[in-house]
Amino acid sequence: MHKNGWEKRLGFFMRRCTLAVMLSAVLAVEMTAFSAWGEESAEGRESAAEERDEEAADIEENSTEDSKEAETVLMVEYENLRQLLLDGNLDLQKANDSYETTKKNYQELMEQMREEQAYMKFLAEKYEDTEDGATYSVNAGILGGQANMLSKRIEAINRKTQTLSLEENTDSYTMAAQSLMNSYNQMALNVKAKEKSVQAKEAAYGAMVKKQSVGAATAAEVMKAADQLDTEQNLLVSYRQQETQLRFRLLSMLGLEDRENVVIGTIPEPDLAEIDQVDFEADKEKAVNNNSSVQNVRHSQAGTTAEISRKADRETEAVGNAEADFLEAYQKLQAGRLEYQAARDSYESARISYDSLQKKRQAGMVSQTEYLEGETAYLEALTKRDCASMNLTQTLEDYRWMIKGTESARQ
Structure with missing residues (x-):
């Protein structure tokens, strides 16, 4: 050659x-x-x-x-969690x-x-x-x-059937970050409410001690007030610890140091219009078709008659499970909507009472202890309303994730 x-x-x-x-x-x-x-x-x-x-x-x-x-100042915003994860996790x-x-x-x-x-x-x-x-x-x-x-x-x-896509992988992290941020915000509210409760119990205990000094209260009554104060103080310590831990976990997940210049934002209000306009049948169909278990069965190979029959049985089971999971998510969403409305109604009632209490205080008609107790009741109602709001936001997020097919990350 x-x-x-x-x-x-x-x-x-x-x-x-x-x-x-x-x-x-x-x-x-x-x-x-x-x-x-x-x-x-x-x-x-x-x-x-x-x-x-x-x-x-x-x-x-x-x-x-x-x-x-x-x-x-570095703000951690709810809407920006996904990008923070991509940048820092x-x-x-x-x-x-x-x-x-x-x-x-x-x-x-x-x-x-x-x-x-x-x-x-x-x-x-x-x-x-x-x-x-x-x-x-x-x-x-x-x-x-x-x-x-x-x-x-x-x-x-x-192909989704072989491995997670980048979007699905990031979805899973975003879901976890949303949940952590929600829990942190709720605990921060509980801390504020409990701080006011401790102030009220301190005032009540001080007033009881004064009453005892003039023979208007017994030792048992003073002891009871002291026990109530001790209980509230212990709860406050526990709440603060949980708040700190949740903050650290969230910032660590985002790849951020727990520094004073890092501020965690609030959770957005739930989209009530979206909840009220939910299309049960259309959303169920999307959720079932996007369900990972259903997709895995549908993409599996079946050659013989027996294999085809077993595949059909597995698909029926997977679809049934997916429909049951969707129904549970839908029912939680509707229940959360009712709980949120009830919490809002209770808050409005507490706000009216608090406004009346402030007027009485200005007129010198209530003691400091009574005012603090009333303020505590108002803050507790406010906390319950805001926590119900955040719970509904989280429930709506879970509902959205299920429709998208990212339900497995919660399990």
Whole structure:
């Protein structure tokens, strides 16, 4: 064979070896990337902790930068939780990076193989009547087959039935962050209400001690007032601890340090118009069709008559379970709507009483203890109303997630 023929074969052999090495490397990365993607492994948590420790050390070493950061208020808004997670959650970044890197590597390699295949076809046509022409044609077919394999793998990555998509993965984290932020805000309200309750109990205890000093109260009555104060103080300590823990958990999830300049925003009011206009049948159909269990059964293979029959049974069961889950979510939404309305009505009644109490106080018609007790009752009603509002917002979010098909993250 002539010299140019050997050079062409050698050049093709080198290109093919390079592509083969690249393909093997990508496939090897896939085996590790997909097993870790979407999971909070111990290694991932340790890595995240180490990076946070390093960041904390850098901040401590640079007091100038620390003071500048403290001057800038960072607001954690409910509507921006998703973006904060994408920017700051290391586990989510790792999962998404693995997904995108794998798909990008496959895409680039497939394009290279397509280009090499086209070049082999060109050479096969050019040397059609020679031994080289047949070799080029065979190799073009091999490259085409490998490119098709990569194309199918890319399609598999994008299929929901094989692995979580980037959107679904981020949805799961967003759901958890919404729940944490909701719980934090409710606990913060409880802390404020309990602080006022402690003030009222302190005033009541002080008044009881004074009464005892003039013989107007017994020791048992003083002891009872002291016990009530002690109970409220212990509850306040517990509430504050829970508030601190919830704040830390939320900020850690968002990749933020628990600093004074970080302010957690409030939970938006529930969309009552959306709740009142819910279409039960239409939403049920969407929820069932988007349910992961239903989709898994529907995408499963069934060849024989027996397999087809078993698949039909599994689908019937999956659809039944999905419909039951949706019904439960719908009923919770409607119950939450009623509870919210009841809490609003109770608050309006408490507000009217509180307005009357303030007028009496201005007229000198109530004692400080009576006023604090009335103010406590008003704040408790306000807290119940706001908590009912946040509960309804969360229930509506859960309902939306179920329709979208992200219900598995709650289970």
